[in-house]
Amino acid sequence: MLFNLKKFIGNLMMPLPALLLLMGLALLLLWFTRWQKSGKVIxxxxxxxxxxxxxxxxxxxxxxPLESGYVTYRGSAQIDYIVVLGGGYTFNPDWAPSSNLLGNSLPRVTEGVRLYLSHPGSKMVFTGARGAKTLSNAATAALVAESLGVPRNDIIILDRPLDTEEEAAQVAELVGQKPFILVTSANHLPRAMVFFEAQGLHPIPAPANQMAISSPLNFWDRIMPSSMFLGHSERAVYETLGSLWQRLKSKPEEY
Structure with a gap:
């Protein structure tokens, strides 16, 4: 219940719902009150x-700034575990497996598979709990990895964690003090590293799903509003709020 409340409040604070609520308030002021100037300003x-x-x-x-802290991992040292954190997903058995991974999830899994192929003998670890009447997040991501050629006996599913903090705690039970590759979205990685290092773990950061574009773009892509770029702003707001909440919950000496 507390987890669902946290997610609901967090989603309300995202740019689109927050601004739509403000616009709704403005329309109420314009239509039903004398506060015309306030409505127009809002x-x-x-x-x-x-x-x-x-x-x-x-x-x-x-x-x-959230994505610039870590570079794409290209190391070749022997690694036992490649941990891929859960993200958005659904589950429809009639869909292509990869279609069930939403938003940031598919790039995380494909980057994890790339690293698995370059580290023979490693195991892929997928995290994430069950959603409403579906397979777990971890199991759904594992199905995608299998469809891309990863053998089932090289996959470990951790399907209890509800959030990144719980993912770190369960991974700690599995890997102990061994170094491991940690794959998640580039904008989420700074916050994830704090959680995993707080468990005394030794994660090797491997960013996926880099979104902030620094390469050349057509001028119309830069000047036209787009839902894709609104999504980039949403990720920036989401991770900034997540980091602030992480700091409020943590002990001062941890920073």
């Missing part, structure tokens, strides 16, 4: 913020 500012957060130069400027 509506105008909400619209402007939605526009700015949907533009590539703004959204990727917000996201890039």
């Amino acid at each position: 509506l105008s500012l909400s619209w402007l913020l939605l526009l700015l957060l949907s533009l590539q130069p703004v959204s990727d400027r917000l996201l890039r």
Whole structure:
């Protein structure tokens, strides 16, 4: 219950629902009260913020600092475990396996498979609990890895954790003090590393799903608002809020 409440409140604080709520408030003021000037100001500012957060130069400027801390892992040292953290998913057995991984999940799994292929003898570890009337997050990601050629006996499923903190605790029971590769989205990796190192673990960071674009773009891609770039802004807000919550929960000496 507490986990669901945390997710609900967190989602309300994302740019799109938060700005839509503000716009709704503005419309109520304009239609049903005498607070016309306040309604106009709130509506105008909400619209402007939605526009700015949907533009590539703004959204990727917000996201890039979160993604710049770690580079793509290309090491070849012997590693026993490659841990791939869970993300968005659903489960429909009639779909292609990869279609069940939503948003940030598929890039995490494909990067994990790439690293598995370059580290013979390693095991892939997938984390993530069960959603509403579906397979677990971990099991769904494992099915995708199998469809890409990873043998089932090289896959370990940890399907109890609800969030990153719980993922770190369960991985600790499995790997002990052995170094392991930790695969998650580049923008999520800084926060994930804090959780895993707090468990006394030795994760090797392997960012996936880099989103902030620094390569050349067509000028129309830079000046036209896009739902994709609004999603980049959302990730920046989500991880910033997550890091603030992580710091509030942690002891001062941990930082």
